[in-house]
Amino acid sequence: MADDQAGAPSAAAKPAAAPAGPPPADPRKAEARKRLFGMLGMGVVAVGILYGLYYFLVASHYVTTEDAYVGADLAQVTPLVSGAVKAVRVADTQSVKAGDVLVEIDPADANLAVARADADYQRAIRTIRGDLATQDALTAQVGARGADIGRAKAQVEAARAEVAKAKLDYDRRQALSASGAVSGEELSTTKTALANANAQLAGAEASAAQAVATQKAAQGQLAAQAVMTQGSVNDNPQVAAARAALNTAKLDLERTTLRAPVDGVVTRRQVQVGQRVQTGTPLMTIVPTGQVYVDANFKEGQLKKVGIGQPVEMESDLYGGSAKFHGKVVGLSGGTGSAFALIPAQNATGNWIKVVQRLPVRVQLDPQELAAHPLRVGLSMKAKIDTSHPGQAFAH
Numbered sequence: 001m002a003d004d005q006a007g008a009p010s011a012a013a014k015p016a017a018a019p020a021g022p023p024p025a026d027p028r029k030a031e032a033r034k035r036l037f038g039m040l041g042m043g044v045v046a047v048g049i050l051y052g053l054y055y056f057l058v059a060s061h062y063v064t065t066e067d068a069y070v071g072a073d074l075a076q077v078t079p080l081v082s083g084a085v086k087a088v089r090v091a092d093t094q095s096v097k098a099g100d101v102l103v104e105i106d107p108a109d110a111n112l113a114v115a116r117a118d119a120d121y122q123r124a125i126r127t128i129r130g131d132l133a134t135q136d137a138l139t140a141q142v143g144a145r146g147a148d149i150g151r152a153k154a155q156v157e158a159a160r161a162e163v164a165k166a167k168l169d170y171d172r173r174q175a176l177s178a179s180g181a182v183s184g185e186e187l188s189t190t191k192t193a194l195a196n197a198n199a200q201l202a203g204a205e206a207s208a209a210q211a212v213a214t215q216k217a218a219q220g221q222l223a224a225q226a227v228m229t230q231g232s233v234n235d236n237p238q239v240a241a242a243r244a245a246l247n248t249a250k251l252d253l254e255r256t257t258l259r260a261p262v263d264g265v266v267t268r269r270q271v272q273v274g275q276r277v278q279t280g281t282p283l284m285t286i287v288p289t290g291q292v293y294v295d296a297n298f299k300e301g302q303l304k305k306v307g308i309g310q311p312v313e314m315e316s317d318l319y320g321g322s323a324k325f326h327g328k329v330v331g332l333s334g335g336t337g338s339a340f341a342l343i344p345a346q347n348a349t350g351n352w353i354k355v356v357q358r359l360p361v362r363v364q365l366d367p368q369e370l371a372a373h374p375l376r377v378g379l380s381m382k383a384k385i386d387t388s389h390p391g392q393a394f395a396h
Contacts, residue, residue, distance in 0.1 A: 061388035063306065067358060068296035068314070068381040075262050075286040077102060078279075080255045083109060085275045092269050096260040096286065103258040103271060103283060110253035117242070117249040124242035152208035159201035166194035264288040265376075289374050293365060294327065296383035297337070297358040306332075307391025312363045315382045316375060323373045326366050329385060333360040361385075 083105040090102050170190040264286040271283040294314060298306070306329060314325040336357040363383060365375075 062384050062386055063298060063302040064382070064384040065296050065298050065302070066380070066382050067298075068294050068363075068383040070292050070316075070375045070377055070379045070381060071295050072288055072292040072377050074377075075260075075264065075288060076282055077258060077261070077284045077286060078282055079103070079105060079258060079277050080279060081105065081110065081252050082278050083107075083256060083276065085271055085273055085277060088269075088271055088273055090266045090269070090284070092266055094266045095264070096266060097263050098260055100260045101257060102260055102266075105256040105258070105277070107253055107256040110249070110256050113249040114246070114253050117246040121239070121242040121246045124236075124239045128236045128239055149208065149211040152204065152211040155204040156201065156208050159197065159204040163194070163197040163201050166190065166197040170194045258283070260286055262286055262288045263290055287377055289376065290367065290370055292370065292375050292377065293330075294325075294363040294381050294383060295333075295360040296363055296381070296385075297360050298385075300336075300357050300359060303332070303359060303361070305387035306361065306385055307387075307393050310389050310391040311386045313384045313386070314363070314365075316373070317380045317382075318375070319373055323369075325369050325373070325381075327363045329361055329391065330364045331362040333362070335359075 085103060086106045087104040088102070089104070090096060090100070096102070170193070267285050267287055268282075269284040271277065277283065294312075296312075308329050308331065310329045312327045312329060314327065315321060316323065316325065336359055338357065361383075
């Protein structure tokens with residue numbers, strides 16, 4: 001009992017046991033964690049390698065942009081003649097075919113102009129035909145003047161014979177007058193006859209000269225008339241000018257009906273019935289939806305490998321991914337958008353910060369795809385050019 005009491009204090013004097021620490025790490029879990037991080041690192045490396053392979057084998061052969069828009073060469077409808085609008089056959093957003101009637105201008109003035117030009121044309125034809133008849137008459141006159149010359153020459157020869165005969169009679173009687181065989185009265189008579197014969201010869205020669213002059217005048221008139229009537233009636237300059245005026249009047253009459261120049265959609269109609277329009281006044285615009293193109297604005301650093309003829313894949317925000325458009329590069333703009341801005345940038349003054357410029361690349365679309373999924377001017381597009389295909393370099 002005493003021993004028990006003696007031993008009690010020594011048992012109580014023993015220090016208390018230290019609290020238990022964290023259990024030792026399980027080496028299997030640590031190994032699993034290391035393996036997981038290793039696999040994760042290998043996955044990251046694999047992804048990087050795969051991305052690098054994808055970039056060098058695929059992505060590096062494409063350049064893309066979302067800064068692309070649908071454009072078209074719009075057809076402006078303007079009248080070529082002035083007049084009051086009689087009828088307007090179309091409205092905005094209406095689809096039309098090439099040749100469809102758009103606007104009709106009152107043709108009354110044009111009809112009068114055609115009638116007046118036709119009358120001038122017919123008068124020109126009759127005038128030339130009259131000139132041809134006059135030419136025939138002048139030809140006959142030239143022939144008649146030739147006959148007059150022949151007659152005058154015959155009269156001159158007859159007068160010369162009379163002069164010779166009268167002179168012979170006068171000389172013979174003058175020789176006999178000295179012997180008194182011929183009376184003075186008879187000698188005076190033969191002298192007078194000789195004088196009359198000389199006068200008749202002078203008159204005949206004057207008549208012959210006048211006949212020659214008259215013939216030359218007729219020949220001159222005939223030559224002038226021949227110049228005016230050279231060729232056929234249809235080839236005559238006066239007739240040709242009148243015919244051209246008639247054709248012009250008919251063309252103006254035809255132009256009173258304005259027709260659609262291309263297939264497309266009517267937009268910006270600015271004409272009403274009764275309005276008087278002048279030549280060149282814009283009436284409406286036709287958007288050729290079947291001939292639209294895409295202007296894709298690429299950064300200047302993306303154009304190193306871009307060339308004409310390379311294929312382009314596009315997607316429209318209108319249809320989303322449900323429709324893919326395909327085309328090819330057909331050209332590169334001659335300057336950036338800022339270069340052709342109304343107020344171009346002035347980088348020579350102030351603090352300058354480089355801004356990457358964009359150049360419009362013209363893309364021609366597939367007509368069949370356009371027919372299946374029509375586009376409108378100004379719609380946004382996404383464009384991707386395959387630069388792996390050989391293309392013709394842009395002209396520099």
